[in-house]
Amino acid sequence: MARDAQQKPKSGHVFALRVYFEDTDAGGIVYYANYLKYAERARTEWLRALGADHSGLMAQEGVMMTVKRCEAEFVAPAQLDDVIEVHTAIEELGGASMWLDQRIRRGLNELVRMRVRLACVNRELKPAKLPERLRALLAPLAQTSKGVG
Amino acid sequence: MARDAQQKPKSGHVFALRVYFEDTDAGGIVYYANYLKYAERARTEWLRALGADHSGLMAQEGVMMTVKRCEAEFVAPAQLDDVIEVHTAIEELGGASMWLDQRIRRGLNELVRMRVRLACVNRELKPAKLPERLRALLAPLAQTSKGVG
Amino acid sequence: MARDAQQKPKSGHVFALRVYFEDTDAGGIVYYANYLKYAERARTEWLRALGADHSGLMAQEGVMMTVKRCEAEFVAPAQLDDVIEVHTAIEELGGASMWLDQRIRRGLNELVRMRVRLACVNRELKPAKLPERLRALLAPLAQTSKGVG
Amino acid sequence: MARDAQQKPKSGHVFALRVYFEDTDAGGIVYYANYLKYAERARTEWLRALGADHSGLMAQEGVMMTVKRCEAEFVAPAQLDDVIEVHTAIEELGGASMWLDQRIRRGLNELVRMRVRLACVNRELKPAKLPERLRALLAPLAQTSKGVG
Numbered sequence: 046m047a048r049d050a051q052q053k054p055k056s057g058h059v060f061a062l063r064v065y066f067e068d069t070d071a072g073g074i075v076y077y078a079n080y081l082k083y084a085e086r087a088r089t090e091w092l093r094a095l096g097a098d099h100s101g102l103m104a105q106e107g108v109m110m111t112v113k114r115c116e117a118e119f120v121a122p123a124q125l126d127d128v129i130e131v132h133t134a135i136e137e138l139g140g141a142s143m144w145l146d147q148r149i150r151r152g153l154n155e156l157v158r159m160r161v162r163l164a165c166v167n168r169e170l171k172p173a174k175l176p177e178r179l180r181a182l183l184a185p186l187a188q189t190s191k192g193v194g
Numbered sequence: 195m196a197r198d199a200q201q202k203p204k205s206g207h208v209f210a211l212r213v214y215f216e217d218t219d220a221g222g223i224v225y226y227a228n229y230l231k232y233a234e235r236a237r238t239e240w241l242r243a244l245g246a247d248h249s250g251l252m253a254q255e256g257v258m259m260t261v262k263r264c265e266a267e268f269v270a271p272a273q274l275d276d277v278i279e280v281h282t283a284i285e286e287l288g289g290a291s292m293w294l295d296q297r298i299r300r301g302l303n304e305l306v307r308m309r310v311r312l313a314c315v316n317r318e319l320k321p322a323k324l325p326e327r328l329r330a331l332l333a334p335l336a337q338t339s340k341g342v343g
Numbered sequence: 344m345a346r347d348a349q350q351k352p353k354s355g356h357v358f359a360l361r362v363y364f365e366d367t368d369a370g371g372i373v374y375y376a377n378y379l380k381y382a383e384r385a386r387t388e389w390l391r392a393l394g395a396d397h398s399g400l401m402a403q404e405g406v407m408m409t410v411k412r413c414e415a416e417f418v419a420p421a422q423l424d425d426v427i428e429v430h431t432a433i434e435e436l437g438g439a440s441m442w443l444d445q446r447i448r449r450g451l452n453e454l455v456r457m458r459v460r461l462a463c464v465n466r467e468l469k470p471a472k473l474p475e476r477l478r479a480l481l482a483p484l485a486q487t488s489k490g491v492g
Numbered sequence: 493m494a495r496d497a498q499q500k501p502k503s504g505h506v507f508a509l510r511v512y513f514e515d516t517d518a519g520g521i522v523y524y525a526n527y528l529k530y531a532e533r534a535r536t537e538w539l540r541a542l543g544a545d546h547s548g549l550m551a552q553e554g555v556m557m558t559v560k561r562c563e564a565e566f567v568a569p570a571q572l573d574d575v576i577e578v579h580t581a582i583e584e585l586g587g588a589s590m591w592l593d594q595r596i597r598r599g600l601n602e603l604v605r606m607r608v609r610l611a612c613v614n615r616e617l618k619p620a621k622l623p624e625r626l627r628a629l630l631a632p633l634a635q636t637s638k639g640v641g
Contacts, residue, residue: 065387066397067380067523071516071572074319077261078230078514082365085227089363099364100424112226116265122319125518126398170223170271214536215546216374216529220367220423227365231514238512248513249573274369275547372617375559376532379525410524414563420617468521468569 057134057146057186058094060087064127074122080157081115084147087131088163095182106176107167113142114162121156123149129156138187141165141174206283206295206335207243209236213276223271229306230264233296236280237312244331255325256316262291263311270305272298278305287336290314290323355432355444355484356392358385362425372420378455379413382445385429386461393480404474405465411440412460419454421447427454436485439463439472504581504593504633505541507534511574521569527604528562531594534578535610542629553623554614560589561609568603570596576603585634588612588621 062083070076092098092110102108123129129151136144142164149157167173175183211232219225241247241259251257272278278300285293291313298306316322324332360381368374390396390408400406421427427449435442440462447455465471473481509530517523539545539557549555570576576598584591589611596604614620622630 063384063388065380065384066517066519067383067525069518070513071518071520072258072260072319072513073518076514077264078227078234081227081230082363085365086361086363090361098424109221111221112268114265114267115226116263118263119261126396170221212533212537214529214533215368215370216376216532218369219364220369220371221364222369225365231512234514235510235512239510247573275545370556370558370617375562376525376528379528383525407519409519410566412563412565413524414561416561417559468519 057132058087058091060090060131060133061128062086062131064123064125064129066125068123069125074124077117077119080117080119080123080149080159083129083131083149084133084159084161085112087133087147088145088161091133092179095179097179097182102176102179103168106178108165108173108176110163111166111170112161113164114160116160118158119156120158121154123151123156127151135183135187136160137189138180138183139175140180141172143175143183143187206281207236207240209239209280209282210277211235211280213272213274213278215274217272218274223273226266226268229266229268229272229298229308232278232280232298233282233308233310234261236282236296237294237310240282241328244328246328246331251325251328252317255327257314257322257325259312260315260319261310262313263309265309267307268305269307270303272300272305276300284332284336285309286338287329287332288324289329290321292324292332292336355430356385356389358388358429358431359426360384360429362421362423362427364423366421367423372422375415375417378415378417378421378447378457381427381429381447382431382457382459383410385431385445386443386459389431390477393477395477395480400474400477401466404476406463406471406474408461409464409468410459411462412458414458416456417454418456419452421449421454425449433481433485434458435487436478436481437473438478439470441473441481441485504579505534505538507537507578507580508575509533509578511570511572511576513572515570516572521571524564524566527564527566527570527596527606530576530578530596531580531606531608532559534580534594535592535608538580539626542626544626544629549623549626550615553625555612555620555623557610558613558617559608560611561607563607565605566603567605568598568601570598570603574598582630582634583607584636585627585630586622587627588619590622590630590634 068075068079129149132148134146136146145161147159148155165173165175217224217228278298281297283295285295294310296308297304314322314324366373366377430446432444434444443459445457446453463471463473515522515526576596579595581593583593592608594606595602612620612622
């Protein structure tokens, strides 16, 4: 239902941040590409909270997560000095990739709705299976899970 | 057909640019959000070539174009020192918005495929009709055209 | 003495932040211009902590602070996932401008040493006196204070 | 003399660029850190014109140029849609580093004056001598030249 869809993700990771001058443009609002930076900061902190920071994934498992697809709906703008939140939830977990649902909110207002497909790649940027350790951490959080990414 | 879709946009505006250090990240490739910057530089030059630069649209018509939705497929990465091209074509023209097809290429290789919905807004960031002058310039270029955006 | 200079600023505001992918470049380290972004985030939070955020300064007093000069010594690089601190102190307070001393540190290591001259400007970007309210907040913090900026 | 200083660099490399939305901030002008991006694009194209692009320097000589110090005077702001030029000249050439004089202009107006010290480093980011090939290219351009950087 639309109402459910609107309120998703019901649970998940929340990352708060402040809008600075660097984020804004001459239109007086946050420049559209910068919401993708916010989303990545949030993904990074979500993975770190799970025990899987970038440096560790590369050093121990030789992989990193890259964005293969991103769909963003810009509903309302954030402005200088705003405090906003990025809500991150995992929608679908595959063997080598996953779909995330990310929403950027200011208070109760949804500013940006994003769906992001992350894929796991090795040092040569070739597709790689998600490390078993990471998959075990993510599986309980996923709304759906498949064997192949 | 997939092959047609792959080769779209057949015509349209081409904007070439160089990848600098500022564009790359510690993965050694262009940071994903920066392709959206490239796409906007290309849209700006495309509009300017049509006689509709940002400053003029705001000064004369009191409007600006904002991105309402963006879908990006990251197919292959660009790297430091690469020269890449952004190909921009108009897919659908409405009364207050339009869909663009933007492809980022290095030589014959497609790196990023984007679909972008631009909406016209006034100084207060409220939806506004596309200025008649701009609409007249764009209509001949659009693959489909509708009365309402 | 060098040792004193090294340890300056002895007091002042401390702002901690994380290094994300967006901040790094293909050299594997933070891109040099991004330290200036960090420094501005720190100045913004320092002013906010004093009760003088950007939006308030503009709305109530019609002014904003702009950087007129910046000198940065890049001593050692920050890297992905680092947590670093920006230490901000006011060196000299004038009537319409001030000099700040900003140091970026990772633990005990100094990464970047900056001196920044901020000037107060009005809506038309013309020089303006520091609002009396702001000057009263800053004067006790300044190492030296002059009547004219 | 002040007049001479004002007009330096008399010769040197010129790189033109356009100001896009991504470069501006909510103050309506180019964000201060972004002039450092412009300056680096110009240095990159200056080195490339001399036959020494980044990828080549790293692949063939195992070195890259990094900024050790930067002094920037922000004289007047650039705005959306402006076309501006970065003028780059070499001031002093050492054995492992150099000082550059970079000016950003819009027409006859000087917007930013920068002095930048570049140092040559190896893959491990340790100081390295300037490759002989690069030094031979740069020496005729330098206003002063020293044996040690």
